[in-house]
Amino acid sequence: MPEHILLRHRDIPEIADLDVYLKHDGFTAFEDVVKNQTPEQVIETVKTANLRGRGGAGFPAGVKWSFLTPGVFPRYVVANADESEPGTFKDREIMEGNPYQFLEGIAICSYAAQANTAYIYCRGEFWDLAHELEGKIEALTKRGLLGEGLFDTDYSLMIYVYLGAGAYICGEETALLSSMEGEIGHPRLRPPFPAAEGLFAKPTVINNVETLTNLPPIINQGADWYCSIGTEKSTGPKIFSLSGHVERPGNYELPFGTTFRELIFEHGGGIRDGKAIKGILPAGASAPLLPATDEVLDTPMDYESVPKVGSQLGSASIIVLDETVDIAWMAYKTTSFFKHESCGKCAPCREGTYWMYHILNRFQNGNAAPADIDLLNRVALGIQGKCFCALGEFSITPVVAGIEHFRSDFEALTGDGK
Amino acid sequence: MSEELVRLKIDDIDVRVPKGTKVVDAAKQAGIEIPVFCHHPKIESVGMCRMCLVEIGTPKRDRSTGENILDKSGQPQVEFWPKLETSCTTPVSEGMVVKVSSEKAIEGRKQILEFLLTSHPLDCPVCDKGGECSLQDLAMGHGSGESRFVLDDKKHLDKHVPLGDLIVLDRERCVQCARCIRFQEEVAGDPVLAFAERGRNMEIVTFSDPGFDSYFSGNTTDICPVGALTTVDFRFGARSWEMDATASICTHCPVGCNLMLNTRREASANGRQMIKRVMPRQNERVNEIWICDKGRFAHHFATSDERLTKPLVRIDGKLIETSWKKALERAAEGLKAAGEGVVGLASGRVSNEDLFSFHALLKSIGGRAILSDSQAGGALVQQVGVGQGTDIGGLGVRDAILVIASDLHEEAPIWWQRVMGATKRGTTLVVANARKTRLDDYAEHVVRYRYQEAALTGLGLLQAITGAKDLSKFSGDELLKSAAKALTEAENLVIFYGVEGLTYAESKSLSEACAAILVETKNIGRAQNGLIAVWPKSNTQGAWDMGLRPAEGDLENALADAKAAYIMAVDPVGDNPNLAEIFNGDRFLVVQELFMTPTAELADVVFPAQSFAEREGTFTSGERRVQRFYPAVKALGETKADWSIIASLAASLGIGLESSSAARVFLRITEEIEAYAEISYQSLAEFEEQWPPVGEEDLYYGGTTFKNRQGLGVQLAPAAEKDQSIKIQWSAPPEFKGKKGYLLVPVVELYDRGATVMPSENLHSRLASPVLRMSLKDAKSIGVMQGAQVELLLDGRTEELQAIAEEGVPEGVILLGRGLGVPIAEPEYVEVRLKA
Amino acid sequence: MLVDKYPKEIDRILAKFPPERKRAAALPLLYLAQREYGHVSKEAIREVAGILDVDPTQVGGLVGFYSLLHAKPGGKYRLQVCTDLPCALRGAEEFAEELCDNLRIKMGETTEDGLITVEEVKCLAGCDKAPMFQLQAPDGIHYFENQDLDSAMELIEELRQRGDDA
Numbered sequence A: 001m002p003e004h005i006l007l008r009h010r011d012i013p014e015i016a017d018l019d020v021y022l023k024h025d026g027f028t029a030f031e032d033v034v035k036n037q038t039p040e041q042v043i044e045t046v047k048t049a050n051l052r053g054r055g056g057a058g059f060p061a062g063v064k065w066s067f068l069t070p071g072v073f074p075r076y077v078v079a080n081a082d083e084s085e086p087g088t089f090k091d092r093e094i095m096e097g098n099p100y101q102f103l104e105g106i107a108i109c110s111y112a113a114q115a116n117t118a119y120i121y122c123r124g125e126f127w128d129l130a131h132e133l134e135g136k137i138e139a140l141t142k143r144g145l146l147g148e149g150l151f152d153t154d155y156s157l158m159i160y161v162y163l164g165a166g167a168y169i170c171g172e173e174t175a176l177l178s179s180m181e182g183e184i185g186h187p188r189l190r191p192p193f194p195a196a197e198g199l200f201a202k203p204t205v206i207n208n209v210e211t212l213t214n215l216p217p218i219i220n221q222g223a224d225w226y227c228s229i230g231t232e233k234s235t236g237p238k239i240f241s242l243s244g245h246v247e248r249p250g251n252y253e254l255p256f257g258t259t260f261r262e263l264i265f266e267h268g269g270g271i272r273d274g275k276a277i278k279g280i281l282p283a284g285a286s287a288p289l290l291p292a293t294d295e296v297l298d299t300p301m302d303y304e305s306v307p308k309v310g311s312q313l314g315s316a317s318i319i320v321l322d323e324t325v326d327i328a329w330m331a332y333k334t335t336s337f338f339k340h341e342s343c344g345k346c347a348p349c350r351e352g353t354y355w356m357y358h359i360l361n362r363f364q365n366g367n368a369a370p371a372d373i374d375l376l377n378r379v380a381l382g383i384q385g386k387c388f389c390a391l392g393e394f395s396i397t398p399v400v401a402g403i404e405h406f407r408s409d410f411e412a413l414t415g416d417g418k
Numbered sequence B: 001m002s003e004e005l006v007r008l009k010i011d012d013i014d015v016r017v018p019k020g021t022k023v024v025d026a027a028k029q030a031g032i033e034i035p036v037f038c039h040h041p042k043i044e045s046v047g048m049c050r051m052c053l054v055e056i057g058t059p060k061r062d063r064s065t066g067e068n069i070l071d072k073s074g075q076p077q078v079e080f081w082p083k084l085e086t087s088c089t090t091p092v093s094e095g096m097v098v099k100v101s102s103e104k105a106i107e108g109r110k111q112i113l114e115f116l117l118t119s120h121p122l123d124c125p126v127c128d129k130g131g132e133c134s135l136q137d138l139a140m141g142h143g144s145g146e147s148r149f150v151l152d153d154k155k156h157l158d159k160h161v162p163l164g165d166l167i168v169l170d171r172e173r174c175v176q177c178a179r180c181i182r183f184q185e186e187v188a189g190d191p192v193l194a195f196a197e198r199g200r201n202m203e204i205v206t207f208s209d210p211g212f213d214s215y216f217s218g219n220t221t222d223i224c225p226v227g228a229l230t231t232v233d234f235r236f237g238a239r240s241w242e243m244d245a246t247a248s249i250c251t252h253c254p255v256g257c258n259l260m261l262n263t264r265r266e267a268s269a270n271g272r273q274m275i276k277r278v279m280p281r282q283n284e285r286v287n288e289i290w291i292c293d294k295g296r297f298a299h300h301f302a303t304s305d306e307r308l309t310k311p312l313v314r315i316d317g318k319l320i321e322t323s324w325k326k327a328l329e330r331a332a333e334g335l336k337a338a339g340e341g342v343v344g345l346a347s348g349r350v351s352n353e354d355l356f357s358f359h360a361l362l363k364s365i366g367g368r369a370i371l372s373d374s375q376a377g378g379a380l381v382q383q384v385g386v387g388q389g390t391d392i393g394g395l396g397v398r399d400a401i402l403v404i405a406s407d408l409h410e411e412a413p414i415w416w417q418r419v420m421g422a423t424k425r426g427t428t429l430v431v432a433n434a435r436k437t438r439l440d441d442y443a444e445h446v447v448r449y450r451y452q453e454a455a456l457t458g459l460g461l462l463q464a465i466t467g468a469k470d471l472s473k474f475s476g477d478e479l480l481k482s483a484a485k486a487l488t489e490a491e492n493l494v495i496f497y498g499v500e501g502l503t504y505a506e507s508k509s510l511s512e513a514c515a516a517i518l519v520e521t522k523n524i525g526r527a528q529n530g531l532i533a534v535w536p537k538s539n540t541q542g543a544w545d546m547g548l549r550p551a552e553g554d555l556e557n558a559l560a561d562a563k564a565a566y567i568m569a570v571d572p573v574g575d576n577p578n579l580a581e582i583f584n585g586d587r588f589l590v591v592q593e594l595f596m597t598p599t600a601e602l603a604d605v606v607f608p609a610q611s612f613a614e615r616e617g618t619f620t621s622g623e624r625r626v627q628r629f630y631p632a633v634k635a636l637g638e639t640k641a642d643w644s645i646i647a648s649l650a651a652s653l654g655i656g657l658e659s660s661s662a663a664r665v666f667l668r669i670t671e672e673i674e675a676y677a678e679i680s681y682q683s684l685a686e687f688e689e690q691w692p693p694v695g696e697e698d699l700y701y702g703g704t705t706f707k708n709r710q711g712l713g714v715q716l717a718p719a720a721e722k723d724q725s726i727k728i729q730w731s732a733p734p735e736f737k738g739k740k741g742y743l744l745v746p747v748v749e750l751y752d753r754g755a756t757v758m759p760s761e762n763l764h765s766r767l768a769s770p771v772l773r774m775s776l777k778d779a780k781s782i783g784v785m786q787g788a789q790v791e792l793l794l795d796g797r798t799e800e801l802q803a804i805a806e807e808g809v810p811e812g813v814i815l816l817g818r819g820l821g822v823p824i825a826e827p828e829y830v831e832v833r834l835k836a
Numbered sequence C: 001m002l003v004d005k006y007p008k009e010i011d012r013i014l015a016k017f018p019p020e021r022k023r024a025a026a027l028p029l030l031y032l033a034q035r036e037y038g039h040v041s042k043e044a045i046r047e048v049a050g051i052l053d054v055d056p057t058q059v060g061g062l063v064g065f066y067s068l069l070h071a072k073p074g075g076k077y078r079l080q081v082c083t084d085l086p087c088a089l090r091g092a093e094e095f096a097e098e099l100c101d102n103l104r105i106k107m108g109e110t111t112e113d114g115l116i117t118v119e120e121v122k123c124l125a126g127c128d129k130a131p132m133f134q135l136q137a138p139d140g141i142h143y144f145e146n147q148d149l150d151s152a153m154e155l156i157e158e159l160r161q162r163g164d165d166a
């Protein structure tokens, strides 16, 4: 794909400047929908384009918007910019490089949702970025592209930046809402879903940064054009965050359906230092580890194909492991992450991640016994299917798959258990 | 909850429950136990402990027709959800099938339990909760016996974290169920507990000042499913199975919370049986499963070493111990000599039996039986009090409550909590007071009047409701009218009236106005409607019912006119030092008391009475529920029950009063007092199963509150229930002449420094202080800096006190807590000046 | 007091939320408190709770939950190295160790002069530019990517100079 649809700053370096963005069709889509389309029409277009959520679950955005409880106002839109999944760094690049397209996406979504207030929930670490964004919002307000009575209609929109304070769980949409309401970031029961009772108990749309950034091109160029990119069920472009043992880590905007092999070996320049590839974590720490077999490498990266080889695409953060990586260590690292980030609300995740970590630590310290491998596996399966939210469920996936595919790595670290 | 019923199957048992019921509660109702930690039937469920996992299936539906798809045998096909679900968060639905005992469900729960146990210290042998712990019970019943985890990394956390002065947290034992946090937020209205940290470091914290600042904190120890929260009062006090349990009724306020007194013989008290702890006993109509901290912790007076244990007589100016015989003779002599000039004075702190006998004795000798308080309206409550079957906990969307001239949070905490709860269910609350009280936050209409205008405000409401011409001079502003409208529109209406800032005359006018409002809006004579007096004592309504009447604002003269006085369970001299003069003369004085009060010190004869814990009897609550209490500990020294002392004294005077048992006295009550005619000690002891189940085998579910097997009491029918044509005559409030100075208003604070509180040392750090609270403006004009010493000139006396400026205190008014050592019975005009 | 010192800023923060949902301003106000006092003490919690009209407990619980808020004082700067899996695959753990050795402290400790606390943190969304860290400074949080020992020490030196001036 020669031209970028999302990472347009790679083609037009100055696009983070409002004038430059406006010169390149900036805010024409928003103006068009506000002036000429009903919210229902916008939702219909997004449904037809089959824009799927890029935050991990792949849920169709247009369908989600249509769940908003009719007749209840005010409504809110929240852009999920919590981006904390290990190996994910795409939203950050969008917001740094092509912020206005993202903001225009929020605006379109807000119009479709008939929300007059939108918030961007930025992870707290994005402090500088958040302040930049506030500046951009101010610039838009000055230009009359945000604020009261937009484009001489009675539609108004304000966008505010909300800074989190360091908690991975706050990327989960209901925990995010708790956090925004001034509570600790514990996830909430669903139902009610945010579309019914979200922020401040009002109907709310929550979408990922990348999802929203897709909206201006969809409005400008149409659903059919959008559907021509990617695969039948996973339409459009996707940003793949490539990290780990590759020559050229970074974000790659490619159509859905690109294979792991193409991403890693063509775009990423292959494995660093001429080493062999051992495994792939296709969705950061949150999905099963895949052994780098030919079958896996030739799997198209889309929401349908990756599950077929036993994992998930998630937010498409591909962490590549070369032959030197000890999988017991990898499991130790991912588990350490989840243990640290478990919010503590539910018992299996809170206690389970801790105990997995404790056992994996024994492997690292050389005092694991052979029986610890099965114990670890059983603890993981004890967590499975019992947690309050997906975090706990995510936590076991690299571990269970790690043992399944690379048991010998664990065995090599066991002694007599002393 | 709607009445629409839903059918489902739980472990092959057919269950029908109201729509909206959670699966776990439906199972409980059907007698099927699903273990829970975080779920509590009185708190919104959160689904966080995951202990209640079950398999859930729902009938398959044909998408086009919406009909169930049937299998070959004609039964609906059931599709099971892929994961185990928390039964505490899943509402029932028609045709649902729940598997609690399937292998998958049992295995799932076992795993959860194992996770919880790996972090738990398993110190059951030394845990206060041992024997009444859900985790312990579940580990026995559901655990796999032996844990798979190597337990070399138990949590080692602080086992003694005082959350405040009353509650201690054991961090190791906490299972993070958040029951305490949610109770405080939802039920108590004091969100002073929270989680801090996250993951396995998550812990319960409080940042309130003082720590865990809530009048309801003790309840968290009942619903904590493990031994993580304990009370300072009971911690390490005894094992649950070593104690006896006796049903009782709280004596601290007119709510009449049902209690259980846990007692044990104590070596440290010379083998005396002592109260180890006070626990709530379930009565859903009264206190549900809660009690306030005063009820729980202020029990030490009952077994205090400071109690009077022997009769005393005055010889050569000194009170010396004597025998009952001599004391009774001496008392009889003195009273006889006074002829018909005997005045009896008693308070609603004692039982109906005591007050009935007291009244009977005074009647027989031609004396007068006076009720010590200056709140009016007990007779109106007899007429238009709340109807039989009233349950504040059942008030809902179409109902309204008026609270006037009372700070319920301080005066009757459980009523406060239940009224607040009603507002959460949609009940319209109108709060009228001269200052902001905590209930304002939950009120739809806040009516603010000036002190001395409470009765005017009541009449103003009445005017707005009736539009009656003769009331037109009381007509109020739009705010008052909209509040009146809310009262008129309510389907059910309950009015609570207090005496804050009121004299007897005002109280009379206010109570009449309130009663008249109820009559005019036809909210009388049926359940969920009527008048409740927020009395200063637990059995003041009983005192009215037994025939005692207040001195109508002129206690001083009533006593001055007396030739002899017989004073029971009240300390008039302590309340008003000016009365000392009356008793310093040769007026004969008999005092019947628990403690050596300032009044008792002036007595000719002092009779040592028994506390509520040593004897039996009945109290009549503000909602006019007659309830029994039982002897829990052996009587101290030579003390006797009040009714028994009265009977002995009567005998010495040659009068025959019932003397054999409290039960026989009660029988007399039912014979002589019409409202009590239909009840008996037996009927008061009747009970039925209540929801939610608590205690014993249900403690994992509802908590350690005691099941009520000793009687729910009987709510008396007000006269209006038989006679709907009741008319109430209102009277105009007294005129206040332009007096000078500041109006000193006594207000109630829960933790006062009275004789029934002081012996409980645990509460000392929480006691209210005798400070003068004044408006910012007045403080400025007097020149008072925060906490400055001032002199208060009151009724010829001078008191030296601290003063503070406080937002919300009306100008020209100074608030002072009652029972804090500065005697003041009614509002009075005072002078205040900065101490030189 | 924050209310006296930053009335405008507080108003600006509160204006973002519906008035009856003031509590939503908890995190921004805690950041303000932390900027002012260097950490969030109990008194600061009370101040924030006062502004929000809630019990201090409802604010206090947040401080321990969120990793960017600190209940206890640390170094003036918190240098937080990401050693999560993707960064670790690209040498972050070695980098962090070298850095600590060079500053003669252990992970989590503060340099003798009280200037720098080095901490390990989880993924910061800078995985392709490892080793990387963020600097939690009094004025905010800043990213430093593609780092090595020299560049990190250079930064620290600069901070030392700055600290002296201030």
Ligand SMILES: Cc1cc2nc3c(=O)[nH]c(=O)nc-3n(C[C@H](O)[C@H](O)[C@H](O)COP(=O)(O)O)c2cc1C
Pocket: A052, A053, A054, A055, A056, A057, A058, A059, A061, A080, A081, A082, A083, A084, A085, A168, A169, A170, A171, A172, A173, A174, A206, A207, A208, A209, A211, A212, A389, A390, A391
């Ligand atoms: C533990 C956890 C962390 C998550 N973190 C993020 C995140 O950082 N960013 C994000 O957009 N979505 C995240 N999600 C997904 C959100 O819950 C939500 O599905 C998403 O924001 C919806 O937007 P989308 O439909 O546009 O993808 C996370 C989910 C879970 C369970």
Ligand code: SF4
Pocket: A169, A187, A341, A342, A343, A344, A345, A346, A347, A349, A350, A387, A388, A389, A390, A391, A392, A393
């Ligand atoms: S799975 Fe449970 S403990 Fe883990 S993050 Fe979700 S709710 Fe919190």
Ligand code: FES
Pocket: B035, B036, B037, B038, B039, B046, B047, B048, B049, B050, B051, B052, B053, B086, B087, B088, B089
């Ligand atoms: S999750 Fe249902 S009882 Fe705790």
